[in-house]
Amino acid sequence: MDFYDWLKQDIAAYEGRHDDLIYLAPEFYRLLTNLLDDARLPGRLRPLVSCAIAYFILPADVIPEELYGPYGYVDDIFLCAFVADQVREQVGMDEILAENWEGEAAIIPLVQEVLAKEQDLIGDERERILRYTGCDRLLSAGEPVPASSA
Template sequence: MKFKGFYDVLRENLDMYRGDYELIVDYAPDIFKLLSDLLNDKRINARTRIMICATLGYFVAPYDILPEEIYGPQGYIDDIYLSSLILKKIAEETGQEILEEYWDGEEDLKKVIKECQKRSKEILGKDTEKILSYVGLKNLK
């Protein structure tokens, strides 16, 4: 029996999704992988590691603000919001270059982060505060 990693499960769950939020939800597997890979880099400081771990934990939390079990693929919008916020912070504090080193996606990462941040924030509205509170990063914005 071969076990699948969370990346593979994400990819399978989202590959067939076609809908209003497809443009940002499709990035979830590559963003998850990017965050996971960043943890292996010695240049990532302890504070940033905590933010990454909180974000990865949010991806797998079954009953987060928009549970995938209830909302299906649209339930990843909150995960995308948190991930793009954290990636933006990492780019500001550590540099975009480190993110680019681990990015496996085909699209320009800077544009992906910007688009995901903008669209997910528009969709979520005030729920962004609940998301940050849920993972203990309320003062992050």
């Protein structure tokens, strides 16, 4: 069983806060792994995508699944949406996300929805998540970071 399948199994019975987004965790994870296989993803963005993949796998992240169960994926989903938005902005095309997304809902509005719900999903943990993953340093190392949607 690969991580995608394990993730689907882990969230299958979840009923609770933000379950509509929690159920999409496997699809967000798959988006990230698909992006790494896409030749259009610039080399400078690959470490950022890799950080978001690693964050999904870490058991003791900012909102740990070990403590919160499947609800703990809200920070992973936020980071994925944040990174996906960075990729879309820096590559300059929506298609890179749309063509790598296997979910049923349209990915661009979904990413925007997650970013708009930042405060409700993760509270004031954004900077802590970015610092924990090193994404803050990756983003400040070159390309300008677009303003937060929240």
